Amino acid sequence: MADLVTPAERRRLYTLLSPAYLWLMVAVFLPLSAMLFFSFLTDMPQDAPDWGVTLGNYAEFLSNPTYGTLMAKSLKLAVTVTLFCILIGYPCALVLAKSIKGRAREALFLMVILPFWSNSLVRIFSWAIVLRGNGVLERAINWVLPFDVRLNLMFTTDAVVIGLVHSYLPYVILTSYLALQAVDDDLIDAARSMGASKLTILRRILLPLSLPGLLAGAVLVFVPVVGSFMEPRILGGRMGTYYGTVIEDQFVAVYNWPLGAALSFILLAVVIVILAAASPVLKRAQT
Amino acid sequence: MSRVDVANVTKKFGQATALDDVSITFEDGGFFALLGPSGSGKTTLLRTIAGFYFPEAGTIRIGEQNVETVPVEKRDIGMMFQNYALFPNMSVADNVGFGLRVRKVPAAEEKRRIAEALELVQLGAMANRKPSQLSGGQRQRVALARAIVTNPRVLLLDEPLSALDKTLRVDMQIELKRIQREIGITTIFVTHDQEEALTLSDRIGILKDGRIVQAGPPREVYDRPVDAFAAGFLGEANWLPEAALAGLSLPVTAAGRRFATRPEMLSISAEAPADGRNAVKGRLQQRVFAGAMATCLVEVAGQQWKLVARDRDIPELPGGGDVWLAWDPADTLAVPA
Structure with a gap:
């Protein structure tokens, strides 16, 4: 914007940008500010006339080790889900971008995006039907295999991971696909002409050049999964207590909004710290 | 290698x-x-x-x-x-x-x-x-x-x-x-x-x-x-019209062949050349000066011919007038029709 010199141009720029900023203000900044305000209250103003300002909600996180444990558990879950999304999604994107052409690519794309089109609750309950004891998956396996198999996946951490990976996989596929698509096929041909094997091409050309897209996808998965609550609650059952479900409980069950808000902002801070720590790596990947 | x-x-x-x-x-x-x-x-x-x-x-x-x-x-x-x-x-x-x-x-x-x-x-x-x-x-x-x-x-x-x-x-x-x-x-x-x-x-x-x-x-x-x-x-070719072949000296018999000349093989003059070289009559359409070289576009029996020569080798010619394009018979290209 430094090269915009005339006041008229500047005025036009601000006019054109104002709807976007207005929207951000109303939709993001105001609700977040309200939540930040709530997180410092002893009680919600409409419930208790003697509400006051306190740091106690934040102190609660430190004094009760459960919250720290759950935070660690949620971070571990997010790392696991992100890794699986990368391990499954990147090869998918690679095949979509570089091996398949024409109508087959469109059809596969549709299947990748399909989870986005279905309601997330429907999706999760579908997984419940598939994963539960004597469910679709177990019956299918027992129908094929001669001996009896008991999976008992329902209400385990594995079930939570499966559900989350399925929900967030498209992010990694789409961002990686776009990055891989942008890699000129001539680069691959050039590497082949110099004798490079497929693995070398992947390691030294495709992966470095598509890393920004892959990392963007990883961030898009990691951040929401840390705070996820629906999948853990429905698929995790007794095992499904995570940081996100505790926050949800504060809002809808215990009705302790100030604590829920405080826990949310602690999570936000932790995520920001993690991303900031990773940003040198992310930056280097862009050059 | x-x-x-x-x-x-x-x-x-x-x-x-x-x-x-x-x-x-x-x-x-x-x-x-x-x-x-x-x-x-x-x-x-x-x-x-x-x-x-x-x-x-x-x-x-x-x-x-x-x-x-x-x-x-x-x-x-x-x-x-x-x-x-x-x-x-x-x-x-x-x-x-x-x-x-x-x-x-x-x-x-x-x-x-x-x-x-x-x-x-x-x-x-x-x-x-x-x-x-x-x-x-x-x-x-x-x-x-x-x-x-x-x-x-x-x-x-x-x-x-x-x-x-x-x-x-x-x-x-x-x-x-x-x-x-x-x-x-x-x-x-x-x-x-x-x-x-x-x-x-x-x-x-x-x-x-x-x-x-x-x-x-x-x-x-x-x-x-x-x-x-x-x-x-590869290069440009001026194709000889069928009707013009009679009276020209060709490297091979005309039956089943087409003949052409290269633009740089031609010389241009207002009069028919008297030295026994091949020549066709045409109408000068345009003369394009391009520094060292010049290009003349000549209409020969309904076809456009191109001549490229040093500008100083091209005489002053009246625009739109009849001209003669001449070339050495040995420079005639012959290809199967």
């Missing part, structure tokens, strides 16, 4: 035949230009020799080895692409060293050979730059250094100069020729630019519809085209 023999190669893409029974030999150490209009199969032929495509029929030999089923990674070729295809994530030195690293050349030797190759293309000082920091001509040189650093058996160039502007292109042509002579590598060069083909190569192959129309040294192809397409594609 090796010779390349292509014998009876046919390549189809679905229903379309890209190469139709192509046989051609590229001599060891030669500089061979494949010339043709777009869709003629010249790039397909190059990529088939490189190993990106496998032919449906026929054999390809590089040196003593049959390679038609060998994939490109194992063919030991060097290739330069139209858009350079430099790896943007690597420095110039890493780009050049890529093929050496793949071949697990020891680090010290790798360093020496990268330096040598960059020296050869006069880019020694740019080793640590990224491709994005180079000009078009410099990228070109890096691509060339990268293609030859592994001492490949054959160097394949896919319209490598078409992305450069004209002055830079001429510089690079001279440079390319010098480097090719210096290392003596068998070089196959695809282009649609006939001037480039004539300047650079010691042999030219003209392709049309997936077939080799004619192959030979530039002068031979230019002076003795085998058919009307070759005559018109």
Whole structure:
């Protein structure tokens, strides 16, 4: 914007940008500010006339080790889900971008995006039907295999991971696909002409050049999964207590909004710290 | 360095035949230009020799080895692409060293050979730059250094100069020729630019519809085209109208043949020449002055002829008036009709 010199141009720029900023203000900044305000209250103003300002909600996180444990558990879950999304999604994107052409690519794309089109609750309950004891998956396996198999996946951490990976996989596929698509096929041909094997091409050309897209996808998965609550609650059952479900409980069950808000902002801070720590790596990947 | 023999190669893409029974030999150490209009199969032929495509029929030999089923990674070729295809994530030195690293050349030797190759293309000082920091001509040189650093058996160039502007292109042509002579590598060069083909190569192959129309040294192809397409594609041809043939002295009998002249073989005058040379009468349409040379457009029996000569060799002529175009009978091109 430094090269915009005339006041008229500047005025036009601000006019054109104002709807976007207005929207951000109303939709993001105001609700977040309200939540930040709530997180410092002893009680919600409409419930208790003697509400006051306190740091106690934040102190609660430190004094009760459960919250720290759950935070660690949620971070571990997010790392696991992100890794699986990368391990499954990147090869998918690679095949979509570089091996398949024409109508087959469109059809596969549709299947990748399909989870986005279905309601997330429907999706999760579908997984419940598939994963539960004597469910679709177990019956299918027992129908094929001669001996009896008991999976008992329902209400385990594995079930939570499966559900989350399925929900967030498209992010990694789409961002990686776009990055891989942008890699000129001539680069691959050039590497082949110099004798490079497929693995070398992947390691030294495709992966470095598509890393920004892959990392963007990883961030898009990691951040929401840390705070996820629906999948853990429905698929995790007794095992499904995570940081996100505790926050949800504060809002809808215990009705302790100030604590829920405080826990949310602690999570936000932790995520920001993690991303900031990773940003040198992310930056280097862009050059 | 090796010779390349292509014998009876046919390549189809679905229903379309890209190469139709192509046989051609590229001599060891030669500089061979494949010339043709777009869709003629010249790039397909190059990529088939490189190993990106496998032919449906026929054999390809590089040196003593049959390679038609060998994939490109194992063919030991060097290739330069139209858009350079430099790896943007690597420095110039890493780009050049890529093929050496793949071949697990020891680090010290790798360093020496990268330096040598960059020296050869006069880019020694740019080793640590990224491709994005180079000009078009410099990228070109890096691509060339990268293609030859592994001492490949054959160097394949896919319209490598078409992305450069004209002055830079001429510089690079001279440079390319010098480097090719210096290392003596068998070089196959695809282009649609006939001037480039004539300047650079010691042999030219003209392709049309997936077939080799004619192959030979530039002068031979230019002076003795085998058919009307070759005559018109390499250089320009003024076709003699059937009605004008009577009374002209022709190198061969007229039956079943068409005749043409090259624009630079003609001389122009207001009177019929009296020296026994061939001459046709026409109407001067336009005279275009272009510095050293001038072009005259003359209408001959409904066809447009072109004459190129030194401006001082063209006499003053009345515009729109009758003129005579004359040429030595030996300079008449004859091709099968």
